[in-house]
Amino acid sequence: MKITIVGTGYVGLVSAVGLAELGHRVFCVDTDPQKIEILKSGRATFYEPGLDKLLKKNLANRRLSFTVSLAQVIDQSEIIFICVGTPPQPDGSADLTYVKQVAASIQTLSKQGKIVVTKSTVPIGTGAMLEQILNKKPGRVFEAVSCPEFLREGQAVYDFFHPDRIVVGADKQSVGFKVINLFSAVKTHKMVTSRETAELIKYAANAFLATKISFINEISNVCEKTGADVEEVAKGMGLDKRINPYFLKAGIGYGGSCFPKDVRALRQLSGGNGYNFRLLKAVIEVNNKQRQLFFEKIKKVLGSLEGKKIGVLGLAFKGNTDDVRESAAVDLIKKLVKAKAKVSCFDPQAVANARLVLNGRIRYCANAYETMEQADALIIATEWPQFAKLDFKKVKKLLRQPIIFDGKNLLNHQLIKKAGFSYYSVGRS
């Protein structure tokens, strides 16, 4: 099948490369000429394990190409994917400006009717609204379809080929099956449903996962008051098949490009439809509070932070990504800088992106050990697996005092305490 993908951000590029790898001919369009040049040279514009390799392979076998001109490629494809951003507006609702612009361009440029699929996370009713824009003029019939994306950053390539499910929402079943057949080589649960249902599945899934995280973070706070261990509690809960062990890791709260945005958007769109989604208000409050509680824990141990030298490991919102959007690590560094601490930090991938959002005198180090030289404390703020494998004898020698704050419960607390550290994590004493 010939496919056009508009928007080469996270969702667009991974989907494009994945669909090309499945054997389709994929034309990618983006308005940013610089990005297109980089992609044409076979390099991804963000860090994602395994993506560069598949990008190069599918450029070489000519199943994948990049252009800034939608006009040039639109009539060569039967299906168009809209993968542009839907950034949050000040009230939390999703801004559909870019999605609407793409629909208007398709309407103007396309000679024939086509299937137009939204992969961007969009509010319920967007498909119907897009169909109106697309079918403004009679003579051609466009079908708007929803195919929400469930990729996790850092594992997106794996997730593309091994998804838990593929959901397609369409008004006509025959159209829905045409889109689902693009993924016929992928063995998983496939579900064709109404457009509104598909749109809501994406929000509901992300909001539920965020709720699980806020729930376990609340439990971690009860653990701290009662002497229970949140890791053990999560293990005990997760062994119940009805609960499962995933997304029960306590820490300094969720971040990233999806959870914070989608939880706020679902709350906003529920409110807009006359329903007060009370639970999500609490999920958001708990997430914000969790970051603050960790900062207060640091202050309680170290006293005034003014002039204190603090090493921070991690800037990305989670491990295996260079993405710092809504990162709890970045948030924490902002708080430390505001309290006049001297921050030295390291992240294996996210330094360039962090520099764009962090101000103040922050030292960016070339490796993890540099951050802790003569530091008053070390903070782990992102769950990069390599931070758990540091040489902790060396860490102890480098620190001025052996204090570690672990915001991701990454280290084995018994071993690290045995090694002579004062160790503070989340929900474990």
Ligand code: UDX
């Ligand atoms: C998420 C969804 O998982 C994915 O299906 C959707 O398509 C996009 O949003 P992503 O944002 O890449 O994916 O990250 P995810 O792995 O879900 O983690 C989100 C945040 O929650 C991170 O900050 C992570 O550190 C945090 N988290 C995750 C926890 O604090 N505890 C957990 O148990 C799991």
